[in-house]
Amino acid sequence: MKKIFVFLFLIVWGKETFAQELPQASPICKIEQRIGLTDVSLRYSRPSVKERTIWGNLVPYNTLWRTGANACTVISFSDNVVLAGQNIPAGEYSVFTIPAQDEWTFILNKNTKLWGTDGYKSDDDLVRIKVKPDLNAPFTETMTFFFDNIKVDAADLVFAWDRLRFALKISVDTDTKALANIKKAVSEAENIYRTYNSSATYLLDSNKELLQALDWAKKSVAMKETYWNTYTLSRAYAANKLFKEAIATAEKSLKLAQEAKMETYVKMNQKNLEEWKKQKMK
Secondary structure, eight states: HHHHHHHHHHHHHHHHHHOOOOSSOOOEEEEEETTTTTTEEEEEEOBTTTTOOOTTBBBTTTSSSSSSSSSSSEESSOOOOTTEEEOOOSSSEEEEEOSSSEEEEEEESSOOOOBTTOOOOGGGGEEEEEEEEEEETOOEEEEEEESSOOOEEEEEEEEEEEEEEEEEEOOHHHHHHHHHHHHHHHHHHHHHHHHHHEEEEEEEHHHHHHHHHHHHHHHHHHHOOOOHHHHHHHHHHHHOOOHHHHHHHHHHHHHHHHTTTOOHHHHHHHHHHHHHHHHHHH
16 A cells, blocks of 8 residues: 555656746747737747857758747738838748858748758748848847837838847738728728728828718718818818818818817818818919
């Protein structure tokens, strides 16, 4: 009985010993960024310089690199994107690179279950992209990916480590998805004046489907007239070069904004009226 007890104790103790969680020299990091309506995430392990020579030594030139430490680096896209000019379907991919002194090769591979480069097959590559790194960038102790230059339809994925840095532009088709969402919301939300107004505002801000924007702005104001949706309607008239109607509507929005003591809209209407009156005189 005593032997059985000791045996079971050793099994339990062994499991607890090997299951314990310890800090890693290259800790795992996950970054996420929404670009327009597209979600991009990247998971990787972050090694540090630690006074070592990185390029051409710790990370050899002209050799496939996991682009991080431990398990392979993985990037995912919720929608189709364009990465540095290459069409990338929505999905999850592992990231590899081939560093060289003057030019790197950035690789997306379909196998996301790899540990480092073990089991890597070039046949699984989705795309290979040539990129020229900046070799005199500000020093970065711990390897870092981050997003920069974020716009409604694009952002840069930036890699930085030691004194090296490069960026890849990610472009997304925000307008197509946004317009589909707008039309779906409008079709499902008849008689909702806020939906019509926000939909018209998006089209005006994007300078797209301006007649549709005017139609939706009219419907919003017809349901309930406020200083803010009347302001949108004035913009829609002006966008369609109907400056007489734009001026009359802006004057109405100005009055409503003054009554509501909304100084921001007062100033925006005053600015538009000044500009549109000049346009009308041309």
